[in-house]
Amino acid sequence: MPRRPGDPWLWAVCAAVFAVYVVLSVSRYAVGNPASWDLGIFTEAVRHYAHFQAPVVDIRGMDAMGDHFSPVDALFLPAWWLAPSPVTLLVVQAALAAVSIVPVYRAAAARLTVVEARLVAAAYGFSWGLASMAWYDVHEIAFAVPLIACSLSAMARSKHRAVVWWAVPLVFVKEDQGFTVVAIGLALALVYGKRLAGALLAAWGVGWSLLAVYVLIPDLNPGHAYPYWSQDGHLAGLAAGWDVKGPTLVVLLLPTALVALRSPLAAIAVPSIALRFVSSNPAYWGTIWHYNATVMPILFVAAIDGLARIRAGRPTWARGFWPYLGQYAPSMMAMGAVTLALWSPLQNLWQPGTYKTPAHITAARAAEQMIPAGQTVNTTLPELAPLAAxxxxxxxxxxxxxxxxILLDTASWNVPVASVSHFPGFTYRTLFHRDGVVLEQRISAHR
Known part of the structure; x- marks a missing residue:
């Protein structure tokens, strides 16, 4: 029998993935190059949770739960209490990605050889979807990745009770994860014959998603609506954008050497992908951002199951290149991970600019030190997270x-309109002006 969790190769891969994703994400924060305002939003929300307050996020002007139903964010607290910093959130996210390798390895070790399990685990750990999650700030779906990996791993090993228990908490990660729970329940019922357990799990998933979308989020949202379904799109949007959506599907399947298609478990990824593709927002269609991270464990476990099915001769009409993939796919997956690293966010690891702090960020940090804690500050993207913390x-x-x-970093991208001219009736004085960074303090209101 293979040594599963005790395999030193497994722990070496987990440690390497953790280290790489910490370097990838923390270096981006350290040099003041955030992907968006998300790290600032999560930092502010977790800070409020840490003081047992509602997660009101001034950056968005709303309660965080009025944007997404993600009570799981409170799980950042133990680490935050030890080290209250945006870096803490990034490190936790890297740890969650590394932990998710264990169930994927266990599924592979149970269905394939030990060597193949090691190759698949390494390919999964460094897959471009997980690397994108690490590169693009921090998000609640980091908690979904190990939960999905554990649930699908249990399914591939016919541990049906474990499938349910690992899937149940997904509804508290984000409102759309309930639909993934539905897909897991349907697979449990239709593929493995556990009809009652599958039906109950599906009902649990769809119930929580609909409750969150139609009741919980609108109750806390300033517009009293679920903002992502009130936009244009829906089924009509599915026909558009296939110049982007098509390549996304191809690149999702490439890390598994296409063998994920030979397993019915691959269908569990459909809700996650479909909810993005029906949107009218092109940002959801492609390979950037964090949206593909939750698809990675589904497709990799599906690939493991697909390989086992090919080798067992199911279905018996398997012909062509499938037997070839059945023999060489694990090696191809490992080589594919190396190749895709040249294209994925992992490439930033060997770019000198990843570790170089621009002069305007150094100036902004000096200006931040001039602001007493607990103030109200209008600022630009790189300063959101450190000031919120x-x-x-x-x-x-x-x-x-x-x-x-007002702390404006005019050299940063996407500079907001937040100058003194937008606050008539108030007087500000300039205390700092260097390398494109301006710090102004409100001193009085005109009478």
Whole structure:
């Protein structure tokens, strides 16, 4: 019998993945190159949770639960209490990605050889979907990745009770994860014959998703609606954008050497992909951002199951290149991971600019030190997370309420309109101006 969790190769891969994703994400934060405002949003929400307060995010101007139903964010707290910093969230996310390798390895070790399990585990750990999650700030779906991996691994090993228990908490990660739970329940019922357990799991998933979308989120959202379904799109949007959607599907399947297609478990990825493809927002269609991370464990476990089915001769009409893939797919998956690393966010590891702090970020950090903690600050993207972690009420694109401080990094991308001219009736004085960074303090209101 193979040594599964005790295999030193497994722990070496987990450690390597953890280290790589920490370097990838923390270096981006350290040099002031955030992908978006997301790290600032999660930092502010977790900070409020840490003080047993509602996760009101001034950056968005709403309760975080009015945007996405993600009570799982509270699980960041133990680490946050030890080290209250945006870096802590990034490290936890890297740890969750590394932990998810274990169930994928266990499924492979149970259905394939030990060597093949090692290759598949390494290919999964460094897959481009997980690398994208690490590169694009931090998101709640980091918690979904190991849960999905554990549930699908249990399914591939016919541990049906474990399938259910690992899938149940997914509804508390994000409102759309309930539909993945539905797909897991249907697979359990239709593929493995566990009709009652599968039906109950599917009902649990769809019930929580609909409750979150139609009741919980609108109750806390300023517009009293679920913002992502109130946009144009839906089924009509499915026909558009296939110049982007088509390549996305291909690149999703390439890391598994296509053998994921030989398993019915691959269908569990359909809700996750379909919910993105029906949107009218092109940002959801492609390979950037974090949206493909939850698909990775599904497709890799499906590939493991597909390989086992090919080798068992199911279905008996298997012909052509499938037997060839059945023999060489694990090696192809490992080689594919190396090749795709030249294209995925992993390529940033060997780019000198990844570790170089620009002069304007150094200046912005000096300006941040001039602001007392607990202030209201209008600022630009690189400064959102560090200021939020200190306890400041941080605003982005705010032109409604005159803040106590304005910290503008004009050299950063996507600079908001937040200058003194947008707050008539208030007087500000400039305290800092260097390398495109301007710090202004509100001193009075005109009478």
């Amino acid at each position: 200190r306890g400041d009420d941080v605003y982005y694109f705010n032109d409604r309420t005159a803040p106590q401080w």
